Amino acid sequence: MTEPTDPSGPTKVDVAALTALLDGEYADVRTLVRDNLAEHASILEDAETMSRDEFRQRVLDVVRMMAGTGQTGFGFPKEYGGGEDIGASVAAFETLALGDLSVVTKVGVQFGLFGGAVLQLGTKPHHDAYLERLIKGDLLGCFAMTESGHGSNVQALGTTATYDAGTGEFVISTPDDRARKDYIGNAAQHGHVAVVFAQLVVGGESHGVHAFVVPLRDEDGTVLPGVRIEDCGRKIGLNGVDNGRIWFDDVRVPRTNLLNRYANVSEDGTYSSGIDNPDRRFFTMLGTLVQGRVCVGGAGINASKVAIAIAVKYALQRRQFGSPGSGREELLLDYGQHQRRLLPMLARTYALHFAQERVAADLHTVFNRFGEVQAADDEHERRALEARAAGTKALGTWHASRTIQECREACGGAGYLSVNRFDALRADTDVFTTFEGDNTILLQLVAKGLLTDYKDSFEDMDQIGMVRFVAGMAVESVLERTNARSILERLRDVVPGNRDSVDDPESGLQEGAWQLEMLSAREEHMLSGVARRLKRGIDAGRDPAEVFSLCQDHVIGAAWAHVERIVLEAFLDKLETVEPGPNKDALNHLSDLFALSCIEADRAWFLEHGRISNARSKAVTRRVNQLCRRVRPLAGDLVDALAVPPEMLRAELLEFSGS
């Protein structure tokens, strides 16, 4: 046992250098956004004092002012006034999440979802017609996909778009209340047009879901005939975003309002598409959502930074109880339990930051050819990106929910006051686990990708299709495809055999290779277990839906294991680029703390499957405690390096907890 604060190891980090490492190649973009945040910092207070209508207007104003700085246009082609740099676009968006999250969400709706749909699903005439005004924030729009009765199952949408060859128009209709568009941002007040997802019907034949530009309001903001809009009303958070419901009563739009990058309808009513398979076509269109997922994951991770910065700073000022006679109470962060609550979350925040940097870089690579239809060779890469984006989004947003809540509790009663930021942080980020893809569904998508190697056909499968597909394969062929297997093989050349045969159960715990071996072995084992169970169920003649239901927790567990492994890999890869010195030492501690916290949290699995001995399992817990004490003296610097602008910390509690 060592002291509550372990004096060995580094006690200082170079904060500026660490911030530069975290900011990476988009440091300038992040600086621009931080400056914009500081300039409009009063919006944090406005969120509490303004009426809902006033605050919605205020958020819109701030979004437009930020658009004026170019901050929100990085994702668009230069010819329309954009920055033509996807990576910059993601960096700007996620950094924006250090501030008010209604602004972030409004930006996401306008430039990511609405703008992204026009850009990715439309063609030059649509770009010419909308992009310039859209980028400036002059033309506000909606992304009308979700319906009251259909959230995750987009293929089952009820809204129809029926081609009328007589007039050359599409007729957009809401057949029943389950098919009303719901939770649509910008719908209740500000949106003038919407990209509406609807079942395309031509000549009585359905061609599946396609996207159409449908005007909602005239220049004065009056809702157009045939359109009915209802305000979703108050939400848990994000009340600066005007979510609404939309019904269409045979609204007619010109044929050219079909966003026709992937499919078209000719004047005479002939349907054509460069992608023959209707499912593949649908999921190719849906693939354009990937940027939104990357952005939301990054926003969640950055919101966590604000919470952990406040809670750590508070714990470095606030004193409670103490040794009798010392006349002085102890700092909260000198309590072992308080270290346990906060420091593994700090480590995980760093880990997810680097994982996010990786997925944003992949997105940049895959999407940097605007307007070009992807070559078939790119599809595998693109699906792998979709899976990585889905996984990072799920873990990043769950991390936000948990971290913000734990930080609130760790600040006690002071944490409950809105002025100290946790109110907005938790209320606003809460829905991040649901929107842009429910996290549970996203992890199923990750598992599907792993089990089917992102097969040409995989995206067209729901869980039932996945069950059938896997049931038709040999388990070995599933495993050969997973990266976990090849990592294991590579690591086995590096890592000495079974550690448990060594006398010292502590041996090697802090080697990245051993940690990665553990997470990879878990992933491989869980995936093969899922594949076996699916096969066995089908072989026994069960209904695929039942087979899936029975294994669902296992499927999701396997995906979780995969994502934690790739997060650790991203952290270890990043570490290799860092020069030796105190910063590298500090990051090594965080990486160890992250990896061992993951192993500790799931140590029952490692024990059950004979991957660690009882003694080693206990050693992991001891080491996590020890790492907390090592990180303790660095904690202040490590949260400073996250570079949350002081105006965004706001927290009154930090002015007032000194002794």
Next chain:
Amino acid sequence: MTEPTDPSGPTKVDVAALTALLDGEYADVRTLVRDNLAEHASILEDAETMSRDEFRQRVLDVVRMMAGTGQTGFGFPKEYGGGEDIGASVAAFETLALGDLSVVTKVGVQFGLFGGAVLQLGTKPHHDAYLERLIKGDLLGCFAMTESGHGSNVQALGTTATYDAGTGEFVISTPDDRARKDYIGNAAQHGHVAVVFAQLVVGGESHGVHAFVVPLRDEDGTVLPGVRIEDCGRKIGLNGVDNGRIWFDDVRVPRTNLLNRYANVSEDGTYSSGIDNPDRRFFTMLGTLVQGRVCVGGAGINASKVAIAIAVKYALQRRQFGSPGSGREELLLDYGQHQRRLLPMLARTYALHFAQERVAADLHTVFNRFGEVQAADDEHERRALEARAAGTKALGTWHASRTIQECREACGGAGYLSVNRFDALRADTDVFTTFEGDNTILLQLVAKGLLTDYKDSFEDMDQIGMVRFVAGMAVESVLERTNARSILERLRDVVPGNRDSVDDPESGLQEGAWQLEMLSAREEHMLSGVARRLKRGIDAGRDPAEVFSLCQDHVIGAAWAHVERIVLEAFLDKLETVEPGPNKDALNHLSDLFALSCIEADRAWFLEHGRISNARSKAVTRRVNQLCRRVRPLAGDLVDALAVPPEMLRAELLEFSGS
């Protein structure tokens, strides 16, 4: 493996009979409260639409109207208009938590904290002066204990009350901003007097913290000279309660304003008390807080009922995805993962309900002699009650936070709309984990009690004292005191030896005796481990504060293990009173699901300590899944039996998720 819904076992329960069982002996009181809630149901909407000032007034009005029905006065003597029935008082309070929680909290502040302090710490003149008006809600008051710099460490409060023998007055002073009273309910607007906790100084000598009645406002509501009050402003939730900060600038009150049940100051400035030891005196006074903790725990558990009822009902209506060609999507509750998310929480809600019933009954027994100074013999019993109350409060309120959050996520986007209740439920209950004792500190209190057998001296020890105390004892003597040891001995006569020697790892999993043996063994082992570590640390000459910091997670883990064991015991005890039949079968399933979920969640511990084999550990997980499928067909009835008034469900999402 069985089907997603397991058709074996009961498929029906007698809902009315189950509600009667849950309501217990205070069914009439609970019915009164449910009727009052239904009558004032519009307050749920008012919470969203009114300004903060309007809503505070509305909450006050509702509290007064409820006071008029006698609902809030059960805890007071009949001679002042009360009901003189502590058990009824708790039942009324916790049932009130099915509705708006600002009302609940305002009731708690006025009748529990303020009223309770006057009743428990004051003597007949105080009762005569305040109780009748207080019970009617005519005299509104505050409980001014917490200070900005001192939350959990009440003994370190900075406010002083200095006796001036010349005038026969106490002078109440706030020496600095750390000593301002903070988060005080009723302070910002409605409170006319406060019970102020301050360091009593007589003749230059400090006698520790005592309570004084201090007027805050005149009849018109104007703040009195020398008193300064600031509004705490907006909070995460409970915005119908007017929390404030108070500074006292040499405010003079008559000598008789000391609440003098346990100590007095004579006119000439002589201090006297029936309790010689100052620490014991202080903790005896603090012991009167126990009722508040019992009430808050019950409120958390009842708020969870609302959330689980909405989420289960939604999952029984909402469909998503489905077998191709079936033309029908699956109900959410037929997905294995969805069952996993909700049904163990339903089981835990039932378990905590029965644990709460037990602690409320104990409170009733211990506190039912109003005004009498407790006999020394009662003290052990009283401290055991305090520990049970602390533990149930901690687990009950954490359960509320987690359940409400999980239920929100399980309802997707619909869960995010305020109209569907999760907004207020989670925002309002969030601080339950902090107020009336921070949960982490409360679990430390539980552990202290176990380690010291509620010794005469135990309450006067902070963690340092506890470390020293335990270090001075033999570990065996710690264990002999724990109930866990005697349970284990009793069970070993009943339960056959090591199950793992049996071929079938499933054997006995559903025997309550085995489950209780597991939880008791964990408790005993963890407690003895803590005792050993504390001794070892002190023996090695370490600073007690450091020793405590290093073991703190272990201390808290031991307390958690203890509380889960007593919760399971309460459930099993209740089951013994139920007649055989479908209701008993259903409750048996819930009890098994609760117990096995606890074991599953901590199965790493059981594995590490050789209490279960790998095969048995996996069997526990399988059995939890199987129990979820068994409970699945009963889930609708089981949430109906919780008897949440339909007006309190409110949830719009339930009208609109059918197929």
